[in-house]
Amino acid sequence: MLKDYEKIKIQAGRGGNGVVSFRREKYVPKGGPDGGDGGDGGDIYIVVQENLDTLYEFSHKKLFKADNGENGKSKKMHGANGKNLDIRVPPGTIIYKNSKLFADLTKLGDKKLIAKGGKGGLGNTKFSTSTNRTPRQSTPGKDGESAELTLELKFIADVGLIGLPNSGKSTLISVISNAKPKIADYLFTTIEPNLAAVDHKKKRFIVADIPGLIEGSSGGKGLGDKFLKHTQRTKILVHLISSESQNPKRDYTIIRNELSSFDKTLTTKDEIVVISKSELLKRAGKINLRPDLSISSVTHHNINRLLDLIVKKLSEE
Secondary structure: OOEEEEEEEEOOOOOOOOOOOHHHHHHHOOOEEEEOOOOOOOOOOEOOOOOOOOHHHHOOEEEEEEEOOOOOOOOOOOOOOOOEEEEHHHOOOOEEEEEEEEEOOOOOOEEEEEOOOOOOOOOOOHHHHOOOOOOOOOOOOOOOEEEEEEEOOOOOOOOEOOOOOOOOHHHHHHHHHHOOOOOOOOOOOOOOEEEEEEOOOOOOOOEOOOOOOOHHHOOOOHHHHHHHHHHHOEEEEEEEEEOOOOOHHHHHHHHHHHHHHHHHHHHHHHHEEEEOOOHHHHOOOOOOOOOEOOOOOOOOOOHHEEEEEEEHHHHHH
16 A cells, blocks of 8 residues: 555664672672663664555554663673664655654665664763772763654656546556556546556666546645655656547646646656547547647557657656
8 A cells, every 4th residue: 555654753772871880709898890881772764675665664653763772780891782773765755853854865775864872871980080989970871862753755756647537547557567557437546656667678667657636636636636746756747638538638738737736847847748548539529739649558559659759758868
């Protein structure tokens, strides 16, 4: 299940306490101080993980804690440091820490320290002086950092498939890739973005099927306001308009207006305008729009031409 927005809490480890202890051995009844320091608390890191494409894990686990450091021990033994914690997220995750932008993580392997563990306390060995040979002083460990995080996922794809519901996006993505999205003849069949890898003439690119775009999407109508953000990282857009449309030009304008209302920079992206379902063109009305090409995902008419054009556009980016 796609989850592209979650809130969690994090707590880095607390430092272990320093200890008050004195050397006690046979024939040494009044040995000096030997209390060890506490271990440091574990840190928390955010790590970008390959093969993740959702924030679903964070929908059922809301608190992430690193280990505490151990207390110091006698014989000047240092307490063990707490184990660090890695929180793994998909590429394209934006992190807000206590409501402030912390990081925009797009590269696999990116690793950011987000919460520092507390320092361990000092044992009484550290307080021995020439005038105080038997210090009974130690310090407690410090608390680790805590924070509230907001995680927002924006897919990283080369190509964004856009268009009104039933324009043929899911069918196209099923033809050009191994993805198997739900396909049916009713509105909002696709309720989550689909990501698919496409191989064409020794080139590979990632396509995102952006669902739920209708008039008013940018203002919260339908599903589109949830998913328009996923177009922001795409390099080019493929805009599908069904040959069954009563007014293709109007359909085109609706989507362009929604892109502009959501983020004006989206309208500056390279766009390939496609009339889909070309097998129905003979019985469709007059097309009042000049597309780059028409395709049929049923007969595969012009599918390779479309892929050629996508590869060409991507090579120019």
